[in-house]
Amino acid sequence: MIRLLRLLAAAMLALAALPAHADELRPGYLELTQRDAQHWKVVWKAPVLGGLATRARPAYPQFCTQSAPKARIEGAALVAESTLTCTKDLAGSKVGIAGMDGAFTDALLRVAPLGRPVQASRLTANEAMVAVSAVPDAWQVARSYLALGVEHILTGYDHLLFVIALVLLLGNLWVVVRAATAFTVAHSLTLIGTTLGLFGLPQAPVEALIALSIIFLAVEIIKQDPAQPRLSERAPWLIAFGFGLIHGFGFAGALREIGLPEGDVPIALLTFNLGVELGQLAIVAATIATLALLRRFVPPALRPAVLAASYAIGITASFWFIERMIG
Structure with missing residues (x-):
């Protein structure tokens, strides 16, 4: 148990050390x-x-x-x-x-x-x-942007923490799958619409709202009460869809920074989005597997571990939110 708490403390320190601009290392x-x-x-x-x-x-x-x-x-x-x-x-x-x-x-x-x-x-x-x-x-563009999409979700720490927090909140595999599907549909809509110039939002408030969405999930996890399910537990797909729209603007901003190859926009956009989904599935699978291992081998440590991770995620996201609000 002591070893587990040490690992959790190390994880909290690592999360706190994540960069304030979570998507800043563009290719x-x-x-x-x-x-x-x-x-x-x-x-x-x-x-x-x-x-x-x-x-x-x-x-x-x-x-x-x-x-x-x-x-x-x-x-x-x-x-x-x-x-x-x-x-x-x-x-x-x-x-x-x-x-x-x-x-x-x-x-x-x-x-x-x-x-x-x-x-x-x-x-x-x-x-x-x-x-x-x-x-x-002919498939070089597709392969390159597929890899970029996977990399973006795995190294875009704010999006990564949102997905982890969503899994920690819901726990159940099929509930997570439904919520993740709603998140995917929503961010695909805003990613495609923004990239094609149909609509858009300024990037600064979008980045602040993304950090706020992570704080919201962290608070929901900490306040969980099996006797009184909160809205995020009763209608997780609705919450995931709403925040997915915001995260889609963030993905679009990253893709705009990367640049789309002139003449290959449809295939690049499609494969980038597919790469994001593959990376997201990897995060969901890894988090679900970790929770399952804790539940099987050290059940008493499951809730403390989830709470420790939630506090670490919430503190990190709060720092991002403040930093992004002050600019």
């Missing part, structure tokens, strides 16, 4: 669009946090020269546009990003040549350069 984005036989438009988007803006730069073959980039700051990212002039075709040569070794985030590469399919690749510190294919894989 970089490098796009090369061919204009004619020798010229390419280059767009390089590097998040200020994570190391790419200060450490990394696009890298090209020796037969290419780049014009002086026109740089600007958009949100929390450095955006630079330039023209790349190459004396021969890029097919078979490597392009990518130099200086990713010290960065804490990955990057997306999109190469759109004339008369050939678009190539999309994920760049990491271990694989920062990729060969431009003469006939690229």
